[in-house]
Amino acid sequence: MKYAFCVTALLIIAGCDGGQSAFTGLGPVSSRIVLLTWIMFIGAALITLLICALMLIAIAGPAGWRHNLTREKTIVWGGIVFPVVTLTALLVYGFLVLKAGGELVRAENPVRISVVGEQWWWRVIYRHDDGRTTESANELRIPTGRPVEVELSTADVVHSFWIPAYAGKVDMIPGRINTLHFVADKPGVVSGQCAEYCGGAHALMSFYTMAMTPSDYDAWLAKEQANAIPTFEKEGERVFLSSGCGGCHTIRGTRASGKIGPDLTHVGSRQSLGAGILPNTKEGFVKWISRHKTIKPENLMPPFDIFSESELQSLSVYLNSLE
Ligand code: HEC
Numbered sequence: 001m002k003y004a005f006c007v008t009a010l011l012i013i014a015g016c017d018g019g020q021s022a023f024t025g026l027g028p029v030s031s032r033i034v035l036l037t038w039i040m041f042i043g044a045a046l047i048t049l050l051i052c053a054l055m056l057i058a059i060a061g062p063a064g065w066r067h068n069l070t071r072e073k074t075i076v077w078g079g080i081v082f083p084v085v086t087l088t089a090l091l092v093y094g095f096l097v098l099k100a101g102g103e104l105v106r107a108e109n110p111v112r113i114s115v116v117g118e119q120w121w122w123r124v125i126y127r128h129d130d131g132r133t134t135e136s137a138n139e140l141r142i143p144t145g146r147p148v149e150v151e152l153s154t155a156d157v158v159h160s161f162w163i164p165a166y167a168g169k170v171d172m173i174p175g176r177i178n179t180l181h182f183v184a185d186k187p188g189v190v191s192g193q194c195a196e197y198c199g200g201a202h203a204l205m206s207f208y209t210m211a212m213t214p215s216d217y218d219a220w221l222a223k224e225q226a227n228a229i230p231t232f233e234k235e236g237e238r239v240f241l242s243s244g245c246g247g248c249h250t251i252r253g254t255r256a257s258g259k260i261g262p263d264l265t266h267v268g269s270r271q272s273l274g275a276g277i278l279p280n281t282k283e284g285f286v287k288w289i290s291r292h293k294t295i296k297p298e299n300l301m302p303p304f305d306i307f308s309e310s311e312l313q314s315l316s317v318y319l320n321s322l323e
């Protein structure tokens, strides 16, 4: 039993690495959080060792030492003054670290992106300098080296937006807009996750963040802003447009202009489907359209058991081609 616990604990700790780890520290904001974490961890470990030593003395130490431990002075200094001073210092330091992290990357002209938490996916809106916007979903693309300002809001309940590799988590609260600031130092893909229980499919509400060199980012953004390329997969497009998908999904450049679900204009170029749940391949689309209710239970897209195998195939090829 004891061993099972240790093995499980080790396995869990081993999972704390890579793309979705707060210890990755990929930018100035998260590096400070990592430092704060280590200071707290090492401090807490030292205090635990001290307490264990005192406990041993209290149980089996020499009579003189034990007597010293029970003196009123020891209790007042060790039991009241010491915790109050240490915890206050840690609290003040924590606030300073977090504030400094935010200040560090606050800039006159950041990259502006709005993210809206929806049960159970992310609406992502890129705000261009000329005031126009481009909508996407379930993925954040950012240029390296430039401060990013993410405006966080929610369409329904409380969600929490967390990219552990870049910054601390910030809640998305009904009726409010919170902002998150961070910078990515180098290109790479990391994942994030909703960090506040928001009902049914909460655990399946993740997303990818891709940091790109500024020139790659500009090229990508121009492509993302454009309408969907005219498709050769006419049959798939026909199935999409005639099955009611367009009531909830937008594909810019077609008459599908629904706003309830994720924008699918360039869905084929995203990292994943269903908010980080399925690979973005033709098979991924087949699975999502035919079995999304079992893959992501309770998600708000209605089931579609109406397609023949060939309709399902062409629909999937069509969506996958929307790059
Ligand atoms: C009643 C609204 C509604 C209709 C109709 C609808 N969807 Fe959806 N769709 C959604 C919602 C909501 C989501 C997000 C589900 C989630 O991840 O929690 C979604 C997600 C998706 C995704 C994943 C998108 C992404 O960014 O990962 C695809 C692909 C998709 N729908 C395709 C379709 C197709 C094809 C049809 C028509 C056969 C369709 N949808 C009809 C609401 C709808």
Ligand SMILES: [Cu+2]
Residues within 6 Å of the ligand: 159, 160, 194, 195, 196, 197, 198, 199, 202, 203, 205
């Ligand atoms: Cu959630």
